[in-house]
Amino acid sequence: MTITTKHNILTFAISALATASMSMTAYAADPIKLANIVELTGAGATAGTNFKNGVELAIKEINASGGVLGHKIEATTMDTQSNPGIAKGLTQKAIDQEVFAVFGPVFSGSIVVSMAETRRAEIPNFTGGEAANITTQGNPYIFRTSFTQSNAMPKVAGYITRVAHIKSLAMIYGNNDFGKGGHDALLKALDPSKTKVIADISTDPGQVDFSAAVLKAKQSNADGIFVYVNEEESARVLRELKKQGWNKPVIGETTLIGQKVIDLAGDAANGAVAHVGLTVDAPNPAIRAFRAKFEKEYKYISDHNGMKGYSGVYVLKAAIEKVGKLDRKAVAAALHGLKISTATQPGVLMDVEFDEKGDLNRESFLVEVKNGKQEVVLVMPMVSTKK
Structure with missing residues (x-):
């Protein structure tokens, strides 16, 4: 083998390594895409707007602290107009955009319809809906951020x-x-x-x-x-x-x-x-801190829906970190039976655990x-x- 040939091989190897390194860097920079499909108009506007704001506040905080496994989070917000049919169509649109997870809808009537789409696409779906039938249908991709009835x-x-x-x-x-x-x-x-x-x-x-x-x-x-x-x-x-x-x-x-x-x-x-299940007036340091941050960001006091959206993003973060990679199916599987404490993940607001149906369990308040x-x-x- 000539010196020229050895030089060419070495040059090719160095070039290939550089290309691979650039590819890995670009991959690491790829965002985690979320769809925030909520009620911004219609009868659910109060619930949906608070939920949306909670999701966006959590994303802002997580990105400021370096993201999840080095990835920033990006969210696209879509208005269901409090209409189940529109919610279903927007969910299909989010699937086409290859989102990693869907947040919402909040209204039970809408999530019951739209979650069939995220189930088929094997996309984790977080909802603040409380209707009992949401988690009794054997859907392994649906997770509540609220109590079931x-x-x-x-x-x-x-x-x-x-x-x-x-x-x-x-x-x-x-x-x-x-x-x-x-x-x-x-x-x-x-x-x-x-x-x-x-x-x-x-x-x-x-x-x-x-x-x-x-x-x-x-x-x-x-x-x-x-x-x-x-x-x-x-x-x-x-x-x-x-x-x-x-x-x-x-x-x-x-x-x-x-x-x-x-x-x-x-x-x-x-x-x-x-x-x-949640109140910003609870005597809980993590919840009081959330209340102050939300009020500073949006100039009003959050209701329980804001807390549901906010804590849900941190639940997703905890599950991704447990799995150690961006694998939607593995993350959904990890959420079943997952226990998360505020000691390790303050953003969940209260110690919480999920059962095999996707229902959560935690303290609550009168x-x-x-x-x-x-x-x-x-x-x-x-x-x-x-x-």
């Missing part, structure tokens, strides 16, 4: 029967996947108790006038009322209850006492009690609205996983 409603029932000592209950609920799911879960949880539902009142999604529904509840002479509708409707129900002079316990779940609901309902929200603010009156432990 199956875990939340037994806590609500316990408060109604053992703390408030309510013997007869009126229920106002929304006639959609979210409302009917919560309605059925609460009835099941109340069944063994002495509390009986004596007024079962269904309302339409987006309903504006609740005078007839509240009048029916009053006429039942129930000891208390349980309200389970979306945020905008919750404020209207609270105002109508005050207008008609309701002076008995008003009980609900997360959507009844969100900050936006309190702002819209004004004094009518005072006295309402609800079980919440809050009461006092002087226009949520006040935590009880910290409720994780749901027992013992058989």
Whole structure:
């Protein structure tokens, strides 16, 4: 072999190594693409906007600290207009864009439809939706950032029967996947108790006038009322209850006492009690830090939906780091049974664990609205996983 030939081989080898190095550097710089498919207009605008802002705040923080495995995160936000059909179409669009994960929709009726698309594409999908049927269909790619109704409603029932000592209950609920799911879960949880539902009142999604529904509840002479509708409707129900002079316990779940609901309902929200999975008023250092950062960024106080979006991105980060590579299928598999502590991942806000269905388990809170603010009156432990 001549000196010239050896030189050419060496030059080729060096060139190949340089090319490979450049390729690896470019690959490492490739972003992790997320799709934020949420309700920015329509009945879900409050929930979707808060969720979106929470996702974007988490992404901003993670990127500022070096990203995930050296990759920055990029998110594209799309508006479902609170329409399940549009949500499905936007999810298909996100799949075409080869996103790594999808966040949203928040509304249960939309995620039930759109998650079939992410399942087929084997893309992890995080949702703030609470309807029980979201995670009962055996979808290995769906993960909640909120409690399922199956875990939340037994806590609500316990408060109604053992703390408030309510013997007869009126229920106002929304006639959609979210409302009917919560309605059925609460009835099941109340069944063994002495509390009986004596007024079962269904309302339409987006309903504006609740005078007839509240009048029916009053006429039942129930000891208390349980309200389970979306945020905008919750404020209207609270105002109508005050207008008609309701002076008995008003009980609900997360959507009844969100900050936006309190702002819209004004004094009518005072006295309402609800079980919440997340609240920015919790006596928790990580949550208080989130509240301050969110308010600084967006100039208003986040509700639970902002916390759901924010913590969900950190859950994804934890799963990717556990797997050690950008593999969507492996990340989804790792999320099942994953336990994440705030000691190692403060952005999850509270210690959390996921079961094989994609449902989460963590502490939660009972809050009461006092002087226009949520006040935590009880910290409720994780749901027992013992058989």
